[in-house]
Amino acid sequence: MKKYIGCDLGGTNLRTAIVDVENGAVMHHLSVPTLARDGHEAVMKRMADLFLHVIQRAGMKKEDIGGIGIGVPGVLDLERGETLFLPNLPGTWPHVPLQSTIAQLTGLPTQLLNDVRSITNGEWRFGAGRGVDTVVVFAIGTGIGGGLVINGQLHLSMGGTGGELGHMIIDFNGPRCGCGNYGCLEAYASGPAIAAMGMKAVAQGVKTLIADFCEYDLNRVTPELIERAARADDEIAKNIYEKAGYYIGLAAANICVSIGPRRIIIGGGVAKAGDLLLEPIRRTVLERVRVMPVEQIEVVASELGSNAGVIGVASWAASLA
Numbered sequence: 001m002k003k004y005i006g007c008d009l010g011g012t013n014l015r016t017a018i019v020d021v022e023n024g025a026v027m028h029h030l031s032v033p034t035l036a037r038d039g040h041e042a043v044m045k046r047m048a049d050l051f052l053h054v055i056q057r058a059g060m061k062k063e064d065i066g067g068i069g070i071g072v073p074g075v076l077d078l079e080r081g082e083t084l085f086l087p088n089l090p091g092t093w094p095h096v097p098l099q100s101t102i103a104q105l106t107g108l109p110t111q112l113l114n115d116v117r118s119i120t121n122g123e124w125r126f127g128a129g130r131g132v133d134t135v136v137v138f139a140i141g142t143g144i145g146g147g148l149v150i151n152g153q154l155h156l157s158m159g160g161t162g163g164e165l166g167h168m169i170i171d172f173n174g175p176r177c178g179c180g181n182y183g184c185l186e187a188y189a190s191g192p193a194i195a196a197m198g199m200k201a202v203a204q205g206v207k208t209l210i211a212d213f214c215e216y217d218l219n220r221v222t223p224e225l226i227e228r229a230a231r232a233d234d235e236i237a238k239n240i241y242e243k244a245g246y247y248i249g250l251a252a253a254n255i256c257v258s259i260g261p262r263r264i265i266i267g268g269g270v271a272k273a274g275d276l277l278l279e280p281i282r283r284t285v286l287e288r289v290r291v292m293p294v295e296q297i298e299v300v301a302s303e304l305g306s307n308a309g310v311i312g313v314a315s316w317a318a319s320l321a
């Protein structure tokens with residue numbers, strides 16, 4: 001069977017890999033800076049060169065490759081193969097025909113998918129979601145992305161916009177979110193939201209290891225630093241992860257009663273905190289879901305790490321071939 005190329009179009013790096021879509025193995029990978037400030041035309045040219053280069057470096061021929069999948073950080077129009085809004089890239093890429101441009105430059109069939117839906121597909125097929133037919137993914141990082149697999153199908157809906165779980169409203173009186181709405185989960189439990197809770201404690205002069213570790217420099221407060229304080233048994237730091245987990249747990253509870261997932265997968269950089277974050281999510285789901293056998297719903301960490309996206313989008317491209 002032919003191999004597929006998966007690509008993660010990031011704000012900082014273009015990561016690409018040749019993937020064996022039968023077992024999810026990454027065979028060859030290559031990464032270059034996105035240099036997004038050069039504009040979308042230059043980035044697309046760089047991507048196409050990167051794909052041709054990785055094929056060559058792998059000692060393969062174009063004929064060995066079935067197609068390309070690109071995971072894109074933002075809103076897409078999947079029917080038209082265009083980017084609509086990429087908040088982390090300069091110029092935000094409104095109506096850029098990414099799919100047809102890459103197909104033309106490389107001569108290979110190309111598919112697009114949102115980056116967290118790519119991760120969702122990867123984890124479902126080859127990672128923490130293996131073997132069950134209904135899966136929820138929360139990717140907790142700079143923002144909160146999401147994805148759903150329902151009854152054995154990656155859920156996409158209008159242009160691929162279904163599954164934006166970071167923008168579930170968990171408090172209608174809540175603070176403004178990056179999306180312009182108020183009270184979204186992302187405003188409560190993303191990496192920056194967790195860091196902000198730590199900064200607030202330090203600024204208020206609360207006695208906490210967070211203050212010692214950052215040496216009273218608020219710019220140095222990160223989710224990792226707060227995690228380190230929590231592991232050293234600091235009550236304030238533990239409480240911050242408790243709170244973030246509680247909010248994610250509330251959102252997860254809402255998803256549980258909506259689609260009854262068998263597994264809820266927590267990924268993204270912030271999920272490296274492990275049980276500090278997973279335990280309060282599990283507890284909240286158990287406490288707040290009443291109308292279904294909630295003890296059958298597993299809350300687990302993602303398994304594929306930073307490869308989930310390229311594996312998932314390569315396998316997505318293969319599923320459409």
Ligand SMILES: [Zn+2]
Nearest residue numbers: 167177179184
């Ligand atoms: Zn939002």
